[in-house]
Each structure stands twice: as C-alpha cells, then as structure tokens.
Amino acid sequence: MHDERRAEVIDKFRQDLHGHLDAVPDGATVAVGGFGASGRPDALLNALCDLGKTELHLYVNNVGEDFKGVGRLLREGRLRRLTASFPILPEFYAEYFAGRVEFELVPQGTLAERMRAGGAGIAAFYTPSGARTMLSDGEFALSYRDGHPHARVEPKETRDFDGRPHVLERGIRADVALVKGHRGDRKGNIRFRRSARNFNPLAGMCGRLTFVEVEELVDVDVLDPDDIHLPGVFVDHVVMTAAAVPATAHIVRTVPGDHHDTTIPTAEETR
Amino acid sequence: MSPTPTETAPAPPRGLTRDQVAARVARDLIDGYTVNLGVGIPLAVPHFIPEDVEVVLHAENGVLGLGPHPGEGHEDPDLTDAGKKPVSLRPGAAIVDSAMSFAVIRGGHLDVTILGALQVSETGDLANWYVPGRNPAVGGAMDLVAGTPQVWICMEHVDRQGLPKLVRQCTFPLTGARVVTRVYTDLAVFHVEDGGLVLVECAPGVSPETVRRHTAAEYTERLAG
Numbered sequence: 369m370h371d372e373r374r375a376e377v378i379d380k381f382r383q384d385l386h387g388h389l390d391a392v393p394d395g396a397t398v399a400v401g402g403f404g405a406s407g408r409p410d411a412l413l414n415a416l417c418d419l420g421k422t423e424l425h426l427y428v429n430n431v432g433e434d435f436k437g438v439g440r441l442l443r444e445g446r447l448r449r450l451t452a453s454f455p456i457l458p459e460f461y462a463e464y465f466a467g468r469v470e471f472e473l474v475p476q477g478t479l480a481e482r483m484r485a486g487g488a489g490i491a492a493f494y495t496p497s498g499a500r501t502m503l504s505d506g507e508f509a510l511s512y513r514d515g516h517p518h519a520r521v522e523p524k525e526t527r528d529f530d531g532r533p534h535v536l537e538r539g540i541r542a543d544v545a546l547v548k549g550h551r552g553d554r555k556g557n558i559r560f561r562r563s564a565r566n567f568n569p570l571a572g573m574c575g576r577l578t579f580v581e582v583e584e585l586v587d588v589d590v591l592d593p594d595d596i597h598l599p600g601v602f603v604d605h606v607v608m609t610a611a612a613v614p615a616t617a618h619i620v621r622t623v624p625g626d627h628h629d630t631t632i633p634t635a636e637e638t639r
Numbered sequence: 640m641s642p643t644p645t646e647t648a649p650a651p652p653r654g655l656t657r658d659q660v661a662a663r664v665a666r667d668l669i670d671g672y673t674v675n676l677g678v679g680i681p682l683a684v685p686h687f688i689p690e691d692v693e694v695v696l697h698a699e700n701g702v703l704g705l706g707p708h709p710g711e712g713h714e715d716p717d718l719t720d721a722g723k724k725p726v727s728l729r730p731g732a733a734i735v736d737s738a739m740s741f742a743v744i745r746g747g748h749l750d751v752t753i754l755g756a757l758q759v760s761e762t763g764d765l766a767n768w769y770v771p772g773r774n775p776a777v778g779g780a781m782d783l784v785a786g787t788p789q790v791w792i793c794m795e796h797v798d799r800q801g802l803p804k805l806v807r808q809c810t811f812p813l814t815g816a817r818v819v820t821r822v823y824t825d826l827a828v829f830h831v832e833d834g835g836l837v838l839v840e841c842a843p844g845v846s847p848e849t850v851r852r853h854t855a856a857e858y859t860e861r862l863a864g
Contacts, residue, residue, distance in 0.1 A: 477741030477782035484738040496785040562717040
C-alpha cells in the first residue's frame, strides 16, 4: 500500500448507532433486506423500535414468522404501510383487516427489481409479472375499514410488448435502507454470505441513507475487490450486528494507524 | 382428510398417491434441466429423480444447485430454500441476489417450474395464490409463471369437497393467464396445446370415463395405445 493513512480517511464504521439512526424521521420509507429471518437486519430494526420511530412504510419481502425484526415493528404499531410479497405472520393480517396498517402486495421479483431500479436511477419498468391479475387491475385492497375494503392499490398501466401484456412498475427510492451483511470494511464495502444475500444488496442500493449491520468488521484490504457484493459507494453507516457471537466482534483486527480502539465493541455493548 | 361426496361431485376414485404423482412428474425431467419447485407435491419431486439425470434446482431466494437438508446439527442459518428451510449445496452451486434470481426466472432461463394449484382452466389459466377471505400472499408465483417456458402443475384432481380443479374458467383470482403447459394429477396427465387441454395419459387403473366425470374443463383426448 502506497499510502495507508490516506486510505483510512473514509471511515463509515459507527459506534453510536442510535445517534445516526435518529436522523430517520417518523413516516419515513424504509427498504429492508432479508428473506424471512435469513439476512434480516435485526439490530437495525430493533434500534428503530428503541428510538420510537413510527408511521413507517416498509419495503420488505416478509414480515417473518415471529415478533422479531419486522414483526417487532408490527407488534409495537410502528407500521403505516407494508409493501411485501409474502408477509407470513398471521398478526400482520389481523392488523391489516382491522384497518391499522396498509398493505401493498407485489410479486417477489417485482419487489426486488423495484429496489434495484430505484437504486439504479430507473424511474419505472415494464414486467410481465402480475399482468391481468388483481395485483395490477386495481382490485387489491390497500386498506380495510369496518371490515370492508376501504382503499384499493391503484391500477397499473398495462402495455403489450411482443404480444404479451406487461405492467408498469415504479422504482423504489427509500428514505432509509437497512441491510444485514456478513463482512464489511470501513469504506462500507460489504460481502454477504450464502442465501442471506437475497434482498440485501438491492435494499442497500435504493436507500438515500443506507445502514449496514455486519457480523465482522474487517481490514480494508481483506475483502478482494472482485468479491464485494455491495460497494461502499452505496453505504453510509456500518455497525456491528447484535446477532453476531460477541467473540466474533473481538477477533477483528484494525489497520495500522487506525484512530479507533483495537477492540470493536459488539452491537449489544453499543446499544 | 376424507372428501365428502355431494350431488355435484361423485366420490373421487383411487388414483395415484401424492408421492406417486411426484414420481410421475420426475420421470419427465430431462438431464440438464434447471427447475424451480413450489410447495406441496412439487417438493417431493427431487426424491424421485433418477441418479443418472442431473437436474439443477433453483430457489427464489437466490440458490442455483440446491441440495437436500444437510442433516441434524449441520444446518446453516444463512443457507435456506424459498420455504425458509435449511438446505445444502450441490457441487457447482451458485448463489445470487434476489434481483438476479428473478432475472433467471422472468428472463426465461429456467426450463421448468413445478407448482401446485387451486384451479387450472381449460385454456391454461392458473389460480394458486389466493383464496378470497384468507390471507393474501403471492411470493414468486406470478414471476415464475410469467417467465418460465414450461409451467407444470402437480395437484389433486379434485378439491376437498370432491369438486373438479380442472375448470372451464378459474373462479379464484388468477396467478397468470394462459401460462400452464402440463397438469399432473392423481388421475391423469394433461398437456396444454394451442390454448387447449389435451388428455395424454390416465393413471394405472383409471379409465378415461372416470377422468371425464371428475373434470369440468373441456378437453380433447390423445391417449397412447
């Protein structure tokens, strides 16, 4: 390395998660990575709850099977709207039918591509998924009141390409993105592990402000440039996940000349 | 569960078991296919793929080359299938993010998707995501049927009330219009050709008349031998 000190000027690692996450306003749109509990950023979702954030509109594939993560936001009444393909949790539907949370149901691939497109500066795209179904014709109930559908999800513009119907879907630009990574460095470069990658890099792309919790913080030269799934240019803040085994956090080395302590506290300690 | 006969629905005859339906479908998979499996009977299909046939299994959450459950104590929370169950990886497996996983699906790069169904219409319309009044959830079903060249349906020939699931028009909300290419049931195998159903095979011991009695959809017959 020709100039290690210069290489450390960009430092996205944060010990004070709450201080930075408090910038999220009530009513914010939030893109969240994860597929069920796999790759779900629980430390960041817990922090949103601890900070008392409310009226949130979440873009996430699932609520999950319990009251952890997104399920905790639901149980604490912090959701205004959910955009998802497969909520799972029965209590979510109870809240939806009771008129306490709005629900935009979208095909899973459409949700993924909407995040990718939003992050890539594509305002909208045509997809065949959901064409000529109640998810695109304006029939699906966005909200309930007194046990009956109250508002509907707006009908989607439909157009034929190559003789097949396609629907127009909007890219997602979220106020905030919450991402769970496996390894990250101080420049915000992130690598995911196995199928915990899923929606995470896409959520990370589409946030105006992107937080990533990682199990291991590594030196800037540990992740090979060819192996980075989400480059730091998309990432604003990196924290340690509470889900990591505490010992994992303590084995992390810091680079020579680093101005941080050599031992990185776990997210549990920083909470 | 024992189906209740009604005036409109004759008592269902005995055809193939669910495992036998899965085994029948597995026989039609061709060496080198990349396949996505839905929940229900389709999940049993891999157990019946012959050893000399290599099929790459795809899961919506981004795995190409799924292997079976890794065994007690070897589960990896970072490695699951689309049903959130622990899986292993086959040699040569690849893992991608959700956008690329659905590029594989929507872009027509899978060979076959094998799904369950509530109803299939005589023109190949599919309803398999939502029973009105229940909890709506779609997952990747609409992407799978929109993009995959071959959509094979594995299902019971009649529902729990004994009513036909092969119908003139779907009464449940559609997953996709004119997307089904084959239907495998406990009684028979149908292909969809030129927008119409064709009965190509009856299960052993099941007569074409029995199939007709339990099918509301219009179809033609092209039975071998």
